[in-house]
Amino acid sequence: MEQKQLDQLSTDLFRPAAGRGDLEQIGRPSLSYWKDAWLRLRKNKGAIFGLIVVIVLTALAIFAPMASKNDYHTQNLSLSKLPPKIPVLEKVSFLHVDGKDKDGFDVYKAKNIKENYWFGTDDLGRDQWVRVWQGTRISLLIAVAAALIDLGIGIIYGGVSGFYGGKVDNIMMRIIEILIGIPQLILVILFILIFKPGVSSIILAMIITGWTGMARIVRGQMLKMKEQEFVMASKTLGAANSRLIGKHLIPNILGPIIVTTMFTVPGAIFTEAFLSFIGLGIAPPQASLGSLVNDGFRFLQTYPYLLIIPSIIISLLILSFNLLGDGLRDALDPKMRK
Amino acid sequence: MEKVLEVKDLHVSFDTYGGVVKAVRGVNFDLKKGETLAIVGESGSGKSVTSKALMRLIPNPPGRIAKGEILFDGRDLAKLSEKEMQKIRGKDIAMIFQDPMTSLNPTMKIGSQIMEGLIKHQNLSKSTAKERALELLRLVGIPQPEVRINQYPHQFSGGMRQRVVVAVALSCNPKVLIADEPTTALDVTIQAQILELMKDLQNKIDTSIIFITHDLGVVANVADRVAVMYGGQIVEMGTVDEIFYDPRHPYTWGLLASMPSLDTSVQTELAAIPGTPPDLMNPPKGDAFAPRSSYALEIDFEHEPPMFQISDTHFAKTWLLHENAPAVEPPKAVVEKRRTMPSNFAKPRLAEEVVL
């Protein structure tokens, strides 16, 4: 624009126009905490993968044993050690699910077996497909139960400790410190030695020390909330306790709680498997993923599928929970909100 | 006077997932030898980004100097390689940051942090560097430097730490010192001490200072000239007197009117500037300040104003200086203090260097 043109600007343009701009423009619609978290979780590919795998594996664990006409404990030695055979997929050679053993001998044809065992059968002729999903069911049951009970105890203990503070808090935290000092594994082993291995004793053993982590988190959040300026601010403004708890406390405490629980589950799945390895796991004929992997090692050289399939399932399960936990942690942390 | 640094049409952008944020949009200024230029503006006005761009300290990605020149010593800093730039940083141009609590390395002794630059830029031996570090600590007023030199940052108070940061910055006698809000994080009494120290040292080593701040009170104390930034642009620039006693831009009026001072009469109301800074991802059409200004004209929403010149040293970027613009009455606080500037032109001219 030249000087001349500048002079020729219409005088109309120089009329006052204050207030024409919209001052309180809000860039985007405000979202509720949960909606916002969900939007962020959805963008995280790993977390969505984790979520889907967890759902699929859980569904299979619940329904696959029901849907099969075989069960996990009936032995039939004439059907023992059949390699996996899955129709359609049997044509994909590298998967080795064509019913042939490692020397390329078609066992199904030789024994004249019509039925397809998708994951093969174990040394006692039990359908491995049913056993794997039954095992997943047990592993999940133990892990989820342990995580939920940890959650309950942790919330109550941590809540009381954080809410009252002072001397109560001090004593309660000393107790936790000593408990944390005891290696978890040692307690678990001693406990199960006394109360024979079984689903409930394994869950209980995990809880004995497991709850302390949750309690510390809840307490920490409680204390932080009590200090926080926005809580003081709403108190000063006369907000009722119920409003404080509902609007401020819950959204701020729930995030860390959900995330911690998400990470407790894979930890518990691992611990259960670990117990199977040291001979303190689920007793046969029951199966868990850990006991199946442990049994699989006996046939490493001859029937590797008995090791490989449950190994993949347990890894996939732990991986999915971890990915989902990571995603939730990122999604639920309002400080990351941009 | 000799120009030390000249910035021409500087643009700095950040590439984010949401789009390109144009944090600095065409900034022009120069810095003369031995003078102090204050850059004033609210958070998000681009003042800090400008100062970091001069040092080429904008993290890339996401940030980049999109356009423009930074002329220093006959060289364009915007085009230097990282290696060449490292030779200038700390030696010719030094910087002081806002928060002394976090700007020193917590696991390194104070002495080593001062000596580092000396060893790098002046090829001093360890022992001479240590001598010089002691001298610097004494210079910035740290008692018992022999003891302090072997201590860690957490053993220093905030004000003492900022003194150390000043010592680090001045270690190689830089030609330009950029101080990015150096007193914001400090107590008022400490603030005054640090400002006094900077002024003192400026006289001793003849450095030019770019002083970034949002605090106009500080500006009056230290600056020779003032640049007011808004929405990534300089909207008004002039000597301290011109900015304080004869401001022309409505945003500067707003800043001055919102600042209390001892001679503000009790009746005068402190005025806040309504609204929030512009969204620099989609800067508004026309004058970025118009939506918040009670002096906005129709044209502000259509065309970006050019830079007008009121005197040799005084520039303002507002349509109110156009001859067709209606005469407006600035806020009371501004009018009360207004003085006539003898060096003003008869009427505002269009600044030549600005091409629309």
Add this chain to the structure above:
Amino acid sequence: MLRYTLQRIVYMLITMFIIATLTFFLMKLLPGSPLKSQDKLTPEQITIINEKYGLNDPLPVQYVHYLGNLAKGDLGSSFQYDNRPVTELIGNRIGASAQLGFQALILGSIVGLILGIIAAIRHNTIFDYGATVLAVLGISIPSFVFAGFMQYILGVKLQLLPVALWEGFSYTIMPTIALSGFVIANISRFMRTELLEVMGSDYIMLAKAKGMSGTGIIIKHALRNALIPVITIIGPLAVNIMTGSLVIEQIFAIPGLGEQFVKSISMNDYTVIMGTTIFYSALFIFIIFVVDILYGVIDPRIRVAGGKK
């Protein structure tokens, strides 16, 4: 610092006392006598043995006796291995376990640190994503699964490495890798986060403003600050390796402490279980203690702050 150390030692002793007590009473709760499995013994023999082990004394007497022995470092003797003292059994087995543990810890720390540093320096590049994926896999895949796959592929299929046993360095490779996976994953993840945080800090900006070069800044300023917090997770990771070795020693048939411990569980060899439990606990607690103190020594903030008191 001294006060802190003393406080930690007191805590350590209390925890040990609680573990010893707990172990003792839980073992007493166990169903039946440890001798029940040996049905061939006549009642007279059982009485003699009970007498010998003091099993007929009232519980408090046994308890005091047990604590006294413990303080002397006597963990009792095995019921199964010809009455050999538990300390001797532990001593015979600790060598292999210690070698395996140290190898895994060192390999895991070095690889983990390198991965973490590369990921942070090449932030948001393919290296970073690769290291992140590796870390998630390392944390998720249990060591025994990893061991199984290695045994199958490297040992059985390709026959590159011995499948099991403990007869030379090549035998240690697979178990070491299996145990270090979790360490690598954790250290690299932690190092990456710490280094990224440090690289974004003001003092790194100041170092840049001083004209320091990129590599100089990473080595002199960033690494030290990022490494200090990483030390804190070495303790828990060492504990994790010891736990993991219980399983890994089983899988690879390594004559270590873990393998013996698992065997003693299946044979109901109570004194060995008890002794090994106490030994493990002491080691766990000691490692955590050492790492804590080390952290205080390395971080000048803690070192000096404690020194002033």
